[in-house]
Amino acid sequence: MHRRKANTRFWIVGLAACACKGPAESQTQTAASTPPEPAAAAPAVAKNETGPIRVGILHSLSGTMAISETSLKDVALMTIDKINAAGGVLKRKLEPVVVDPASNWPLFAEKARELIQKEQVAVVFGCWTSVSRKSVLPVFEELNGLLFYPVQYEGEESSYNVFYTGAAPNQQAIPAVEYLMSSKGGAAKRWVLLGTDYVYPRTTNKILRYFLKSKGVPDDGIMEKYTPFGHSDYQTIVSDIKKFAAGARTAVVSTINGDSNVPFYKELANQGLKASDIPVVAFSVGEEELRGIDTKPLVGHLAAWNYFMSIDTPENRQFIAEFKAYAKAKNLPDADKRVTNDPMEATYVGIQMWAHAVEQAGTTEVNAVRQAVGYQVMRSPSGFNMALDGKNHHLHKPVYIGEIKADGQFQVVWKTEGPIRAQPWSPYVPDSAKKIADWSYPWVCGNCTEPKFKLEFPLTDTNNNP
């Protein structure tokens, strides 16, 4: 009897609870953002044409990816401070909105939606792993948001709503493998493709397999292995690498991501794998990741990026000084030992390019800014004029290959003459070679084999695919 009365009481409470919105839902919205069609949108007036411009920052501040992503948040805030100190954008200050998706991919999607719909940000700078990007992609496309993605990735994508300031495989993976094949790099004949088990290593290794095959490497000359995120026991794998490498020049291409790198390199060093014998080139290990490792046993192993902190240009010296000053001013942990790396440089460049695009477009409205971003050229810390390609939404980037030094910095052993254009669809993969990423007329498409619109007189130079 008491229990039934209690039950009844609680159904009533339940009604009441349903009737009020929870605290998360109680904030009203000043203007609805009905998701406009991607291609044709009414110029949406006002989210707010006065007051600060809100900018979303979507990076993991905890979890397995925090080791890499926290510094992206720091450099983003620094760049925003720098822009505000120079007067802001369109005479309005930028206001950062930082959320922590905690290395949890579904949470990335939820936070992205929150940033766009609830926080009404004009642009989002974020994501690191390709899984996180693939999780948020549907959200950005549905809500017509804008994402700047600063990390090297596997290509095979070009979204209307994303600008990629990180390297595509032809700007990182392929040049690294070519270097290792050359006599300068050790003339490797056999290859170990070692990665974490998710989309970026899987796709990159797929592309590399086709590339190696096109260079005449037989199937049994390639060993492919995957470990889950957070894996820490590499004894057997390193021993297998040694067995595989016996008798022929072998190189290891590592797409291991996150904190698994620490036990991997430790095991490499302990089992006596010398870099001059079996060089390991990593695509996800930069200055920031090396900060947490004892680098003496790693000397000589390689990484391929589009920027190193050790590049000696006045632009880079200024960038590093700015960041160190910012770290000291904000009392970040280990402020004097902070380093800069490629995704940080890409974030730095990306935010400024977006700011310039907004100035050019005269508004923060996504459709206008998107067109303006394609015009942007900027001098990067690596000392080159970097252009953002409006056709495929990727940044032109130079390629550097560096060897790890005992102090955790990189020594450049090879580099391109200047920035090279990205090929989001790899010409080595048969299915992808036919696809074009070109958001200009008549293609207006990120993954088509035929243009969307027909021209009355087709262009004679149909070489839209670089």
Next chain:
Amino acid sequence: MQASSSNQVHRSSHRLEPVLSKAGWLAFCSLLTIACVVVPILHAALPTSSALQIPTYAVTILGKFACFAMAAIAMDLLWGYAGVLSLGQGVFFALGAYAMGMNLMLSIGSSGVYRSKLPDFMVFLDLKTLPWFWRPFDSFWFAIFAALAVPGTLAFLFGYFSFRSRIRGVYFSIISQAATYALMLLFFRNETGLGGNNGLTDFKNIYGYSLQSDATKVALYILSAAGMCGVYILARWVTTSKAGRVLRAIRDQEARVPFTGYNVVHFKVFAFTLSAMVCGLAGALYVPQVGIINPGELQPANSIEMAIWTAVGGRGTLVGGALGAWLVNAAKSWFTVVLPEWWLYILGTLFIAVTLFFPRGIIGVFARSKA
């Protein structure tokens, strides 16, 4: 007198209590109306500038919470009434979600990023054809069937072999946790063919309706809320029946029940399987609202959180499960935005406080103060 009363007992022996009292039915119907009628009206009919208008993303959040509440009611049925603490209910939830997710993936067709008939993750894995176990999921109804059947079968087998070997109490909890972990590892592998770490995402349509339209989202919410209410009635029906009595007897004094002629294993397996199927259904309703299913749902931590929803609300009262799920998830949504560093402290203390000081949960607190 004795004879007639025993006759009366025999005639109505299959139902010793009504499913809900009159007041209970009144409250239930009001809640059902508010949830399935009033909320959608508040969303659709009011202009967006009104303070009472419920925005679309809020409707989706309410729908998600309703799915959690469904799973919590199932958990309460299993733990509060049968005394079996399974730390693997998250597995059944996720299996149901994957079943629906597979159908949603296949209905993307060629409008994915790679423009291929195969789901995107199969393209970057260089698969050329659809694996055999994907093919039947082209049909929406098969996916619903699988969302019920797969968790149910797994629960039946696992439960039968475990309960038959008299594994109970903490041992069962540990084993269920280990099985959850093993399944999570299996789903994280890309070779398993279920999307690996990426999971299944980028859904476009469900049963022909676009997932991006407001109407679909509201419809899914209504289905979830109605489902939650329906599951509640189903659970009440079970617990107020003779089977419910037996379950409670198993919970309280398992050693004695066989002596009264009831087969403990059968009843436990029944409760476990029913609970699993309800969790599967909840998962199937959850995934189109969230837009992604990923092996992270299979983490042991998620299943343990389900236990705390039930404990917070009040074990052994089905309402408690639903209430606990709503409260804890609402608190989580709020805290992870406003005071993210404090959320884990609060959740952790909640676990400790509820087990130490409020073993009967919130409902227990009120019931005690009433008495």
Next chain:
Amino acid sequence: MVGCVFSTATHAALADTWAADVLALGASDVNEQVRAVNRIARRGGTEAIALLEALNDTSLQIDSTGAAYRKRSSGGVVPIGPHSPMPPKPPIMAPVIDNELRRALEMTLATLRLTSPDSRVRRRAAEEIARQPNDSLAPVVRQMLVSERDVHVRRALALSLAWVDVESLDPSVRIKALLAIADSPGTAFKPAVERILSQTEHRKPVEVDAQVRAAASKALSAIRWLETWTNLLSNLFYGLSLGSVLLLISLGLTITFGLMRVINMAHGELLMIGAYATYVVQQLFLKYLPNHSDWYLVAAVPAAFFAAAIVGTIVERLVLRFLHGRPLETLLATWGVSLVLIQVVRQLFGAQNVTVANPAWLSGGIELFAGFVLTFNRAAVILFSLAVVSFVWFVLSRTNLGLQVRAVTQNRDMAASMGIATHRVDGWTFAMGAGVAGLGGVALSQLGNVGPELGQGYIIDAFMVVVLGGVGNLAGTFAGAMGLGIATKWAEPVVGAVLGKIVILVLIILFIQRRPQGLFALKGRAVEV
């Protein structure tokens, strides 16, 4: 007069080319550096070897006049060569060295060392050359073989010739090469030997001469035998090292689970606290005792034990004491405790991992034989785990406390009526179990990452070991841990790391369903949860 001028001129000329070569070593173009290395190698002599060795281990310093010095690890420099005045004249710089230069250096050094008077040095150099085909060195090696007397060096030299000689046109040379391979087999030669024994598309043998084929099969069976033994031993070692880790993490749990029937879901966090205690001790050593920083590990062991024991006691007094006899509630409450502990550590030390460096005496390994390296850190963990097990066994079986613990485990009520203060014994036992978990954390800090979520990755494994081995049973835990470790490492090369783990987990679950009490069950009537 002319002779004097001539000799000083020659001396000066020689000095000039030496200095020029040294300066060229510091060039920024690696091709120039390689040429300089070759020139220096052609000189020969102990100074050339010393110079190149200094370059290889990055201790070389050169000044602007071409004088070379070697930096000592204890500070200061030592001159190399006759033309290096002391003290060195600044500015001095260290030449930049990259892999290309290292590769050239290694071969050059190996060739130079072949002429060393020390036979051990010659042997190592010959073995280095034998690891990969190097056609250009073959004539040099042949020459050395003629004058070499030492048996081991001859064997290694013959092996390095085998790369070339297996392709020789003369069958007797091929046979000699194959016999050399059979004598000191290595996996590196397997492809070449298999090619000799293979057949063309038309099912005709590639190698026509039957005697050569016989020698080749002898070589192949020698290689296979070596591979089998290497695999066996390395899998055994990896399995033992994984087993020792499992043992350390589950030892504490078997004590608390066995005695108090407490399901401690915060056990992983006790491991984590031990690991962080190690980190703190390391930081203290780096700050106050930088010269002895390598020995922080010794101090970390008791520190971790006590830190974890203290936290465990707090948990026991505040939470577990009130949940006696309610195992399911204990499970949930300790899960809550684990969440709180993780968040506390996160706020104190940051969400990211902290670096715990292996001390120098634990880094590296020794190559026992071809391909199998016994890494020091894992060997140390194996020994450490054996020490911890012995310590726990000693406490349990030889001390008063241990006697009381065993009594309470077997029959709590009976023990209480014999006058044992069961609550006090509970407290001490939980503290000991927690302390042992802290020791496990010390080992984990040496093997992998240290972060707030360290414990979450190991809790399931710990429970599996305990349940498999039989609750409250030291022998069971030992057998369970080692067995699981070896089984996992045997499965890994066959099906991969993840699938192997899944299979092992499923097997354990099935085993428990057949035999719920585990491998070594405690006997007695009151042994039910």
